[in-house]
Amino acid sequence: MNIYRAGVVLNMSDLERLLEVAKERKALLFGDFTLSSGAKSNYYFDGRLLTLDPEGSFLTAKCFLPILYESKVDALAGPTLGADPIVSSVSTMSYIEGNPVPALIVRKEKKTHGGGRNIEGHFFRGQKVAVVDDTCTTGGSLFHAIEAVENEGCEVVKVLSIMDRRAGGSEELERRGYDFQSLFVADHNGEIHIEGIGS
Numbered sequence: 505m506n507i508y509r510a511g512v513v514l515n516m517s518d519l520e521r522l523l524e525v526a527k528e529r530k531a532l533l534f535g536d537f538t539l540s541s542g543a544k545s546n547y548y549f550d551g552r553l554l555t556l557d558p559e560g561s562f563l564t565a566k567c568f569l570p571i572l573y574e575s576k577v578d579a580l581a582g583p584t585l586g587a588d589p590i591v592s593s594v595s596t597m598s599y600i601e602g603n604p605v606p607a608l609i610v611r612k613e614k615k616t617h618g619g620g621r622n623i624e625g626h627f628f629r630g631q632k633v634a635v636v637d638d639t640c641t642t643g644g645s646l647f648h649a650i651e652a653v654e655n656e657g658c659e660v661v662k663v664l665s666i667m668d669r670r671a672g673g674s675e676e677l678e679r680r681g682y683d684f685q686s687l688f689v690a691d692h693n694g695e696i697h698i699e700g701i702g703s
Contacts, residue, residue, distance in 0.1 A: 512574045514567065519687060519698045522563040526554045532696065541641070546694040549667045551638025555589040564590060565597035567687050568636065568664060572598070572605055575662040575683075578631045581608035581623065581653050583645040586638040590666075594636075608633065610649040622652050629657030640665040640686060643673025650682070668699070 526532040531553035537545045554560040572580060572594070582591045591607035598605040608625035627633070635649045650660050660682065668674045668686035677684040689699050 512570050514570055516698075518563055518566050522554075522560065522567060523688060523696065523698065525557065525560045525563060529553050529557050529560060531557075531560070534694075539641070543671070545669075547690065547696065549639055549669075551586055551666050552589065554666070555593065555638060561589055561593040562597070564666065564687075565593040568594050569598060569601065569603075569605070571662065571664065571685060572634055573603060575634060576632065577605060577634045577661060579606045579608050579625070579627060579633050579658075580636060581610055581625075581627075581633050581649055582636045583610045583649040584612060586645065587636050587649075590636050590638065608653070610652045612648075623656060627653075627656060627658060631658040632661045633658045634662035634664060635660055636664040638665065639667045639669060640673040640677075640684075641669045641671045643676050646673065646677065667696075 526549070531550050533548045534546060537548040539545055555564050568590070580591050580594050582588070588609055591609060595605055595607035606626055608623050608627055610623050611621070633653050635646060635653060637646050637649070640646060646663060646665070650663065653660055663677055663682045663684045665686045666688060668689040670690055674684050674686065686699050688696055690696055
């Protein structure tokens with residue numbers, strides 16, 4: 505079965521399986537947790553446990569690629585470390601599918617040696633770029649990557665995450681005019697849904 509989100513056809517079985525894999529690999533846990541922000545949560549999502557898993561990586565790429573193709577992006581960028589496996593798997597899968605989407609990795613800080621690069625990968629001014637991270641909470645790492653990409657003269661046409669915690673980040677992205685989309689979203693009870701279904 506397929507679902508339609510903002511004109512994009514997404515494979516429901518891939519999304520459902522990705523959520524199952526997140527639980528199976530313990531990337532998604534339920535209980536009482538204290539987040540890095542100090543806030544309390546009844547679930548914890550560690551995206552790297554999902555995107556560094558072979559099946560999780562494969563399914564993440566399969567779920568993101570239709571969105572990227574629809575957005576007609578020239579590249580996919582993400583902040584290190586959370587987005588590194590995402591941009592790599594998406595780029596590889598896009599090549600296999602015959603529609604290459606190059607990967608860009610945004611450093612936490614600009615290199616102080618060599619070329620002094622802030623972004624790793626091939627990019628150019630005017631390039632249409634999507635920015636991705638595993639989780640959107642306050643949006644801090646996404647905004648860092650967006651700023652780095654825009655400072656290089658590229659246009660951010662899409663912002664993505666695997667999990668939207670609905671903790672202010674996605675709302676602020678949309679308030680600033682960015683086109684944000686997440687595969688999964690947490691509702692006010694902390695229950696996880698496929699974006700747009702049951703949330």
